[in-house]
Amino acid sequence: xxxxxxxxxxxxxxxxxxxxxxxxxxxxRLAAEITAAYxxxxxxxxHAPIAVVVARLRTxxxxxxxxxxxxxxxxxxxxxxxxxxxxxxxxxxARCLARSLxxxxxxxxxxxxxxxxxGARATPxxxxxxxxxxxxxxxxxxxxxxFGRLVEL
Amino acid sequence: MTSKTAPDxxxxxxxxxxxxxxxxxxxxxxxxxxxxxxGCYHGLNPTGGRMxxxxxxxxxxxxxxxxxxxxxxxxxxxxxEDLVELCDALCQRGLIEIDGARxx
Numbered sequence: 423x424x425x426x427x428x429x430x431x432x433x434x435x436x437x438x439x440x441x442x443x444x445x446x447x448x449x450x451r452l453a454a455e456i457t458a459a460y461x462x463x464x465x466x467x468x469h470a471p472i473a474v475v476v477a478r479l480r481t482x483x484x485x486x487x488x489x490x491x492x493x494x495x496x497x498x499x500x501x502x503x504x505x506x507x508x509x510x511x512x513x514x515x516a517r518c519l520a521r522s523l524x525x526x527x528x529x530x531x532x533x534x535x536x537x538x539x540x541g542a543r544a545t546p547x548x549x550x551x552x553x554x555x556x557x558x559x560x561x562x563x564x565x566x567x568x569f570g571r572l573v574e575l
Numbered sequence: 576m577t578s579k580t581a582p583d584x585x586x587x588x589x590x591x592x593x594x595x596x597x598x599x600x601x602x603x604x605x606x607x608x609x610x611x612x613x614g615c616y617h618g619l620n621p622t623g624g625r626m627x628x629x630x631x632x633x634x635x636x637x638x639x640x641x642x643x644x645x646x647x648x649x650x651x652x653x654x655x656e657d658l659v660e661l662c663d664a665l666c667q668r669g670l671i672e673i674d675g676a677r678x679x
Contacts, residue, residue, distance in 0.1 A: 471596065471611055471612045471613075471614070472611055472614060473596070473611050540609065542600065542607045542609070542616065543602065544602040544603075544604045544605035544607055544618070545602070545603075545604050545605075548605070548607070548616070548618060550609075550616060570600045570602060570607075571600070572598050572599070572600050572607065572609050573598040573609065573611065
């Protein structure tokens with residue numbers, strides 16, 4: 423069996439989609455899930471093209487049992503906030519691409535099909551930015567509006 | 576008159592494609608090119624960006640030379656030199672593929 427192909431989150435079911443605050447236990451499980459997703463992301467990134475990385479993080483996928491689009495958007499944004507806060511606490515890269523990849527993983531586990539967008543701007547200096555969108559709505563900050571879209575994955 | 580070398584003639588007849596793993600966007604000051612396989616960003620000045628766009632939509636490099644020469648009001652020979660050099664640079668960085676018999 424090839425090393426590095428196991429899923430650290432086996433046994434950690436994704437938090438169900440529902441309105442209302444998460445319990446303490448649910449928050450702890452989410453923190454563990456984010457950490458595991460971050461470890462997986464770091465392991466894959468740098469060894470494969472970004473499109474392959476995104477595809478790997480999207481499998482296996484979960485399913486959402488007929489939740490409404492608005493509920494999914496709210497959940498996606500809640501998860502985005504949790505990812506940003508958690509990655510800020512972890513050692514290593516907490517920049518936009520890492521956040522976007524981790525969030526993509528979390529959303530895929532819940533059957534939420536999101537797009538990872540990479541943009542760039544040339545002035546005043548060159549800069550690139552990555553964010554995640556669900557149903558055309560940004561769930562991670564898309565920047566200040568100056569980033570032109572390069573690719574959606 | 577400078578005679579064309581065989582590789583240059585082959586390049587002029589070649590069709591240029593931008594592979595799927597290469598994406599680019601033109602801004603007023605620069606064209607940003609991203610190679611998704613390498614994760615590297617590349618920058619082209621506005622003229623280079625215009626050349627890349629023309630290369631992608633033209634049936635071959637010679638047609639791109641003609642279009643750009645007309646656009647900028649420059650001699651075809653000058654544009655041809657610049658475009659061949661640009662194709663070399665882009666190909667070396669994996670940003671274009673040349674469909675035609677030419678070794679760089």
